[in-house]
Amino acid sequence: METLAALPLEREDPFEPPAVLKELHGPLHPMTYADGRPGWLVTGYTEARAVLDDPRFSNTWQGAAPPIKELIPPEGLADLVIPPGFFIAMDDPEHSRYRRLLTGHFSMRKMRRLEPRIQEVIDGQLDEMARVGAPADLVQAFALPVPSLVICELLGVPYGERSRFQDTTAQAVNLDNSIEQRGAAGAELMGYLSELVGRKRAEPGEDLLSELVTGGELNHEELTGVATLLLTAGHETTANMLSLGAFLLLCRPEQADLVRTDPGVAESAVEELMRYLSITHVGPIRVARADVPLAGRTIKAGETVTLCLPVVNRDATRFPDPDRLDVTRxxxxxxxxxxxxxxxxxxxxxxxxxxxxxxxxxxxxPTLRLAVPAEEVPLRPRATIYGVSALPVTW
Incomplete structure (x- = not known):
């Protein structure tokens, strides 16, 4: 079995996985990681679910080999330190301790109560687009403000201070920046949220962050870490999906027409766009705690496994005709x-x-269309979350 020399990020087609990954055969591939250590790349759907389900694979950053050179830690720092409260990179029981405090705030019942307000936010941004007129950058006019406004209201972050977190978040996930620059941007973001936690402690409001502060189960550093994680994930990922998904739909007008005209299609369209685009193109990453058999091979204890979601979500054994976009799928x-x-x-x-x-x-x-040729839409392949940096549209 040929060993992959690296994890490629550049996509020849903006909506397709890198060609070299699509040409792989089989669900599991040996890969030389950026620091020279051996590890594995998972491209099979069944195998990916198995890894994500198996507690023998650790979710922490400690000991993980970097799948791309941009994630190699600075010299003298073998392992990146997990900030308190940053439970996305923790295993149980620490992971569950944080998550149980938050799960109820993101339940289906809570989301149903939020739906009218989210629709109001969406309509407000569309009204503003109509007022300003065409052309527009759909990222700045719609895709970024909608989730930013929603997560700000949910957490209790003043939306008027959005430049303090939107800019720093963009810098922190941009792999064209050095790891020191990304770290500095992350530290700046955490500094802002540490300050906000202090303000909530002095004057609690009716929001999630205030509730966590007054609940007393988390200290200041943990609250800052949780707030950083929720604010970043709450706007950065959804904003990229909204803009990249809109780009794809504008290039597939027959699919856009289904979303526009059939109210029953919206739910399946979201899942299909998530599957087809897979904006997380670096990871998830796991480290084996013990020897684990997988796809006829043995993942040895200490070895790193990277899941390649753009290919996993195109696995024909799970999704027939996987390279065809079908919003009714x-x-x-x-x-x-x-x-x-x-x-x-x-x-x-x-x-x-x-x-x-x-x-x-x-x-x-209804006449929304690209204002530039599709090949001129600027992409962000050198970011941990894939997407477009701008989406010029007109109508």
């Missing part, structure tokens, strides 16, 4: 929100935002 088992105990905490919020936003956008502007 029942793709609810796609792994864009991960799987198992570490599946995305805010997945129901993200689903709701997208389910409401795509049809509303296409109905409000």
């Amino acid at each position: 029942q793709a609810g088992q796609q792994l864009g929100f991960s799987h198992g105990i570490h599946q995305c905490l805010g997945q129901q919020l993200a689903r709701l935002e997208m389910r409401l936003a795509y049809p509303a956008l296409l109905r409000r502007f």
Whole structure:
């Protein structure tokens, strides 16, 4: 079995996985990681679910080999330190301790109560787009403000201070920046949220962050870490899905028409867009705690395993005709929100935002189209979350 020399990020087609990955045969591939250590790349759907389900694979950063050179720690720092409260990179029982405090705030019942307000936010941004007129950058005019406004209201982050977290988040996930620059941006973001936690302690409001502060179960550093994680994940990922998904729909007008005209399609369209685009193109990453058999091979204790979601979500054994976009497909088992105990905490919020936003956008502007040729839309392949940096549109 040929060993992969690296994990490629550049996509020859903006909506397709890198060609070298699509040409792989089989679900599991040996790979030389960026620091020279041997490890594995998972491209099979069944195998990916198995890894995400198996507690013998650790979710912490400690000991993980970097699948790309941009994630190699600075010299003298063998392992990146996990900030308190950053439970996305923790195993149980620490992971569950944080998650149980938050799960109720992102339940289906809570999302149903939020739906009218989310629709109001969406309609407000569409009204502003209509007022300003064409052309527009759909990222700045719609895809970024909608989830940012929603997560700010949910957490209690003043939206007027958005430049303090949107810019720093963008810098922190941009792999064109050095790891020191990304670390500095992350530290700046955490500094802002540490300050905000202090303000909530002095004057609690009716929001999630205030509730966590007054609950007394988390100290200041833990609150800062939780707030950083929720704010970053709550706007960065959904914003990229909204903009990249809109880009794809504008390039597939027959699919856009289904989303626009059939109210029953929105839910399946969200799952299909998540499957087809797979904006997480670096990871999830796991480290084997013990020897684990997988796909006829043995993952040795200490070895790193990287899941390649853009290929996993195109596995023909799970999704027939996987390279065809079909917004009516029942793709609810796609792994864009991960799987198992570490599946995305805010997945129901993200689903709701997208389910409401795509049809509303296409109905409000039925002649919406790209303002530049598709090949001129600027992509962000050098970011941990894939997407577009701008989406020029007109109508």
